[in-house]
Amino acid sequence: MRRAVERLADRWWYRRRRPPVLLRPLAGLYGAWTAQRLERPEAVPPIPVIVVGNLTAGGSGKTPVVEALVRMLRDEGVAVGVISRGYGGEEPSRPLEVTAEARAVTTGDEALAIHRSTGAPVWVCRDRASALAAAVERGCDVVISDDGLQHTALPRSFELCVIDGRRGFGNGALLPAGPLRQPLSRLRDVDAVLVKAPVVADLPDAFPRFELVPSGWGRVSGAPAEPPPRGDIDAVAGIADPERFFESLTAMGYRPRRHRLADHQAIDRSWLAGLPGPIVVTAKDAARLDGESRRDLFVARVEARLPDSLREMVRAHVREFFHE
Structure with a gap:
């Protein structure tokens, strides 16, 4: 449900030049309600x-x-x-x-x-x-x-x-x-x-501008890891812009099966166990996983080049x- 709501909001907010008519009065109410925190x-x-x-x-x-x-x-x-x-x-x-x-x-x-x-x-x-x-x-x-x-x-x-x-x-x-x-x-x-x-x-x-650049591979525990072999992988992303993550994996030579989750969404361990693998997640996704759920799960690390x-x-x- 959360993912569906995010997709709807994405279409309203980022793919339409004008905001939905029915929501404009609510935006005015929001501005009035938050007026006290609109200034530094x-x-x-x-x-x-x-x-x-x-x-x-x-x-x-x-x-x-x-x-x-x-x-x-x-x-x-x-x-x-x-x-x-x-x-x-x-x-x-x-x-x-x-x-x-x-x-x-x-x-x-x-x-x-x-x-x-x-x-x-x-x-x-x-x-x-x-x-x-x-x-x-x-x-x-x-x-x-x-x-x-x-x-x-x-x-x-x-x-x-x-x-x-x-x-x-x-x-x-x-x-x-x-x-x-x-x-x-x-x-x-x-x-x-x-x-x-x-x-x-x-x-x-x-x-x-700044860029996010790959900074190595790791395990959910934080331990370093060798990269997964090039080829088909399951890429799991519960972040605001999962497409950027998938594109970066493609640029590294992988063929990701794309699994988009809602931002901050909990990851179901039984669902994760059923994926073919290898599985690649972001560092933020890894933080929502408790322990190593499978040996072929990798964390793709990035860092900001300021x-x-x-x-x-x-x-x-x-x-x-x-x-x-």
Whole structure:
């Protein structure tokens, strides 16, 4: 059912130039209801807080960008922590630190995938300001928030808006008539914009681009693995843009049987066991699998290749924050 709803929304939001007439009044009500969180909050955090978010419902490549920024800052000796709402999990009201043995039904798949990929401390909480406090108490020098542009309770010092270059902003309408959680005017307030390539949507050329590139193969446990043999595979993707994942596997010489799941959808183990295999999943999908269900299951890892301009902007922000 969720997948059917997502397909319907995708058709309404991204394949029609004008939003459905019946949904336009609801978009107006949504805008009025969320008016208090349409502007950037003014509160100043005690340490640099970098929010990596987007304006649209659904994914845009935020999580790989968060992971790339964590690795960049950590390599420069900065103690980095990550905070998240923990979408898809229990979304606790008090900060919960993610461990490698945690389950996605508790922490959410993205938070667990970030921790397993980077080893950085990650806290999930419905109130991200409380998660920030937990990170500060632990001694983090910088905190990166996975999503949160619309979470006005979280003070922040730097905002990065990530845009999916394939889908852009769709029909440009607010939910539910369109994919926007905030109006496009919100872009004027962010510190940086980043577009995930390839770019198909009509977006300004001035927005810098980034790519997701393959970074190796692994097991659900996180252990490295040799790649599956070239040929027919079952590709399983419960992410916002599964077609990009399938296309990347095709470019590597595989012939994927495409299994599209809803974003964050739980993976049925009995269904998975019945696939011919070998099976390839994304890192986010792997976070929703508890243990190795079969020996021919592989995780295709990717990483964000960030433009030098953004990397230097973030470095400069962190330096300047402590000298103001």
